[in-house]
Amino acid sequence: MPSQIVEVASSVGLHARPASIFVKSVVKTGLQIKIGKPGNASLNAASLLSVLALGIKCGEKVEIVVPDDAPDAELVLDELVKIITTNFDEIK
């Protein structure tokens, strides 16, 4: 399954705006995307509560897994990685 381990760029961590934007994008895909600490991507990425409860701070890594059978799985993964590696606090 396409997966990638990425470092969280936002200075507040995977929280507040970055977390909301990420989860919204996941929900939009309608896919069973998983997230978690590297090697343990078992949580529902469409759940803001689960994403927050990971407690990922700036500079820490997460793993994202997109199901194989998804059309454009690689593209979806790229899109989500881009969100995680953007520092939204700077853009603001």
Next chain:
Amino acid sequence: MKLNEMKLTGIGVSPGVTYGPLHFISKPKFEKPISVSLQKIFAGLNIVAEYLEDQSKLVTLDVAKEVIEAQSMIARDPELFETFKTYFPATGDVSDARDSIRLCFAGFKDSLKKIGGYFAERVSDIEEIEQLLFHVLTDLPITQTLITHECVVAAEDLSPAETANMNLSFVKGIFVAKGGPTSHTAIVARNLGIPAVVGCGNVKVISESTSVLIDGRSGNIFLDPEINLVNELVKKEKNYQKKLLAIKGIGQLKDKTKIELLANAGNHADAVNAHSMGAEGIGLFRTELLYLSQNIAPSISEQVNLYSKIFNDFNSKKVIVRTLDAGSDKPLPFLNVEKEENPALGVRGWRLFRDHKNVISDQIKAISIATENSSCDVWVMAPMIDTVKEVREFVELARSFGLKKVGVMIETPAAAILADKIFAEVDFASLGTNDLTQYVMAADRLDSRLSDLTNTWHPSVLRMIQIAGSYAKKMNKPLGVCGEAASDPLLAAVLIGLGVTSLSMSPYSIREVKGFLSTLSMNKCVEVASEIVRCADYDQAMNLARKALI
């Protein structure tokens, strides 16, 4: 007075007169069983989510919009739904669903609490959703909890989380049944210049009123007042403000004794505000903001940048920098402070130096570099000092970086009682009256049930201040106040009578205090203060001050 007009009186904690629609934040306890099915809960969550989505469209403030949007996502969270499925049967009513509903939310709240910092702040968002769901399930209107229009907010009590959640740009005034002058609500209101009254007793009667007039100076609250009264008080307030604005120059008593009036600030915006409100300098520059939610300590150059910015705002004036005042009550991830049973009594303030010498000495280094690059009169002080040994540690470190004016905070009874020995080592001291009150009275200042105890007017606290004040006078050392007490004009006058030489407060309080002090002589302050410390309790002390000074 109109027939349906009602008057309540509390403690005015943030001056100003305001009139507006009443927004009563009710927090029903839901003491009766709630009989519902899983389907009904899901439908309820859907109503909550829709409500929040509507609200997020109405709110104009970006930050509030984001929070409400995130809340609506939580109300639709698939994992929350999964959790409910494990606690409830697939069909049929549960005779009392309250505990199970609370448990479903508790797991998520606990894991965020455990992470701490910014993440833990989200717990209150979840609590609000829980509260909204209970409202829906018991057919109570849910339009009350969120503020989307200008109003005066009333509540039984407001927790720090609740005030943080409020869209304060819409709040024209606040009054709560519980709480004292150092309560969180009072501090927030003063810092934002929002008129506020606390401790006004029973607010149940107000829930049926629609408009309210509050006077944050006298502590009077009028429910559904006649428009004549509104006009009269608003006009009176305007005239008073005009009078205050007319008092130019620096802070001084009637007899020209100078009392430095400084501002508390935590960032550039505060400093700009302080400037425009006529502060003669910064009496408490809180440096914690720079450290909050950081994974690693901010670098020396980052710190120099921020400090320089503030120093430039107050060119050639005085700025008193307080070194890092964090600890397990204000945890910072990189300090790895263990969870403590009594954080207020734990490793906080200067005590961090025990295990984090580099963090503290880097900060002092950054302050000294920023000082060299500016024309500001920079003073530096350490918080949470108990012993002369700690004082010497700090003074030695600060002087080794070339800082000229070095002092400490007096916020523990230990330091106040030993003030002569402490003054022998330092150039100045500043009374942190909030913590000093909490420690003298042995009462947690965050616990609203104890707000009657955490009041600086208690003669025990004032006697403690008297000890420090008399040594300051004897040894001719400046003694400031940087707690909430400085922004209460009456209390400020008493503190001056006890030997305090400068006051640092929220910028919005400066004019008020300046105006009041200009009506009093030093002799009067000393005379009244010496009577006040002989009072038996705080009511008596406050009343005596009111009679003697106003």
